[in-house]
Amino acid sequence: MNGFTVAAIILVALCVGAYIFRFVGQKVTNDAPKFRDMGYGEAFGFVLGAALLIWAVWYYFQPKTLDTGVPNAGVVFFRWAVQGLIIASIAAYLFRLLGRTVGTAGTRKLFRSMPLTASFGILVIILYSFLAIFAGAIAPYGQAEILGAANVVAGGDPALGGNPEYPLGTDQIGRDILSRLIYGAQNTVGIAFITTCLAFFIGGSLGFLAATLQGWLDQLLSRGVDVLMAIPSLIFALLLMTIASVWANELGVPLTIFMILIIAMIDSTRVYRLARAVGLNIVVMDYIEAAKLRGEGLGYLVFKEILPNAMAPLLAEFGLRFCFVFLTIAALSFLGVGIQPPLADWGTMVRDLAPFINFAAFAPTAAVAPLLAAGAIALLTVGVNFVVDWMLHKSSGLKE
């Protein structure tokens, strides 16, 4: 029996199962509207979901053979993922419960209508901010501190090549990975935050200005932005970074400052587009006309009348843009032109530790090193996006 036959049999079984499921459902519940009006596609979805769930449970309880060298580490990673998901859900639930009981009436109301995903996202953001702010106090070692043992495996189990003093192991030159991860929050997230703020300040104010004044200024700014947006952003950033690295040496200014400016400029074009589009929808409102006819100045129009109404989409975009900036920095660091060593940075850590990925099939704990940094990036991105989705949903609900 080859793979194709197996797949075909499973597919047929699912199809038949869906039909039976719906038929039995109709008979058992005596044509309840739920089953009576159920489409075949919907029934198929239920059956497929159930089948996947059964498979997941079965796979989860497969014997764990870490030490025999048999290449089935997939089970281990799957278990970690499931356990992580469960822990994250419980944490998010508890956090939401806390938010519902503690705090002012306003925040309690906010938490009451909050989905679990959003509370998870907020928890992640709070955790990261905490780590970033207090990195120096929390991290057991310095970010550039080279310790005795190199390439210590994560897990802290001496039998498997770990060391309890370095719970997440050390890298090739013997720096503690846990400390570097914590400092990485400070460097990567901090720089990304500053960059995003700058991008929003530039893009947002220019966008609103273009929307309010229109005419030649709008044309000039918009066409300029079009030109910048036409160039692939990562390649453009690489190009500018190469130029900037020469200047940085000549002027004695850290390259990181240039990186912040360059990424802020590239990302401000996207913010400009959004701010202008949102602004254009707002400037046609009668209350803007009323303010203009009152004789209000430009500053009042932009900051007092337009900005409060553009807050929701801009905040949502801020979350998304933050992720993109953050990924761009990680990508630049991965390529070697971003945050410079010995500063800890997640992108650089992934690049430096990447070769360990090859051990994944046989020694999951050894392969974890690069995945930890990658996971830190992924977790923050997912968390921020959860919060952004929730805010978008809330702001679209407000409009009705």
Add this chain to the structure above:
Amino acid sequence: MTNLLTIKGLKIEGRSDETWNPIINGVDLELKKGEVLGLIGESGAGKSTIGLAAMGYTRDGVRISDGSVDFDGVDLVNASAAVKRSLLGKRIAYVAQSAAASFNPAHKLIDQHTEGPVQHGVSNRGTSVEDGIELYRKLRLPNPDEIGFRYPHQVSGGQLQRAMTAMAMSCRPDLIIFDEPTTALDVTTQIEVLASIREIVEEFDTAAIYITHDLAVVAQMADKIKVLLRGDEVEESDTRTMLSAPKEDYTKSLWAVREFQRPEKPPVEKGAVPVVSVRGVTAAYGTTDVLHDVSFDIHAGRTVAVVGESGSGKSTTARCITGLLPPRMGEIAFDGQPLPSDYRKRTKDQLRQAQMIYQMADTALNPRKTIGQIIGRPVEFYGGLKGAKRRERVNELLDQIELEPSKYYNRLPSELSGGQKQRIGIARALAAEPKFIICDEVTSALDQLVAEGILRLLADLQDKLGLSYMFITHDLATVKSIADEVVVMKNGKVVEQGPKVEMFTPPHHAYTDLLLSSVPEMDPDWLNDLLKERGVDNIGDAAVDKM
């Protein structure tokens, strides 16, 4: 004869704030074949919800919690999706308020028309197209042979509404639900649509539920009328009884709205300088002239109503006066002094003297600002009042518009009703202490009772503060109740102007006459008489086109 549609004890609930709140509290309804029932009530009365429930349908977040909907022996509340599919579109059809928003802009009218009959297997595409053209002809659409092959945006609003009626007719349903089909239309367009809908409903002996808030319209269309108030039935009886002898107080108050009338004012003294004087204004959007040599005066303490259909240049005139659209020729004078044509060149005091109240209070108030901020801004901006003095002045203004200051000061516009929002718009204009206010269709988005309240308030304020109003409207009932002088506009030109009394007594200019005659009256025979008197081709837009 058995009922075609029987609704018994219908209760509908809507979900908000995580609880189910009642929308309809037990309404009964019976409809025989070929009968037309008018459902009237204010917004929020549950008219549309009942209309949709008659098809066994509820909007998202709304559910039928109790009661039965029986259509020709089929229980629509519990019917399966398959059963509903076989009925909806084929035996029950729906005509929505905004045909422009309900047609799919990406498909030609005829393609959307034939979809129903073909899907339901009533006929094939070829016969259905022929039938569509026949229906278009019956509904007196211009060029019936080709109009169906246009896209929705290539057809006017009134024509779309008729095309939609034709589409509802395509399967010859037993029941059609009309949800405010003429509310968004001009009077001259409305009358045409009304006449064609009534004719076709009679011809095919179709039963209909006609939902509207306009009593005069429902008087023409319905055999019997049901009045609703906040989800409850107030009363039901046949049209003539309902109009001549309404039983309930609420119904009587609805009927009485149209009786509000301001007392006559003495004629303006000779030689008095008008507050606002529009002199020979010609204005253009781009290179197209939209106003041609418009002139009229507005005197102190008077209301000038500017009347005309959409596109007649009423609002453009207002834009010229406010300086948003500088005229190409002519000038605007204020107290005899010519004003700079662009608002940016006017002084703060010139801007203060002329204020504006907008049609849509929703877009006229910044949704992120509290009432205190909205009204307080002009107080501070023009009067220079700050802190406690500003608060005091805002409270005074809120008192003037009959809203309790302590209750409303910190609210956001979204926490107010439509009528209250419009009052805030008025207060914001008053805050500038102007001499002259432009009211742009201020009551057209409001229910009749609420609109009447606004009109009374504006009239009181005029008496107290000696304001002058320019009242832009397409509703002649409003003109009758509030105006001192009337300016009739058509295609950017003033066709007639003069004191109200003169305007409402013959002889009229042909266009004024047409406008006046197109306003539905409460008399159920009005449309019949008009059709008899003038003939089908001499009413509404058809007659306008002939001019």
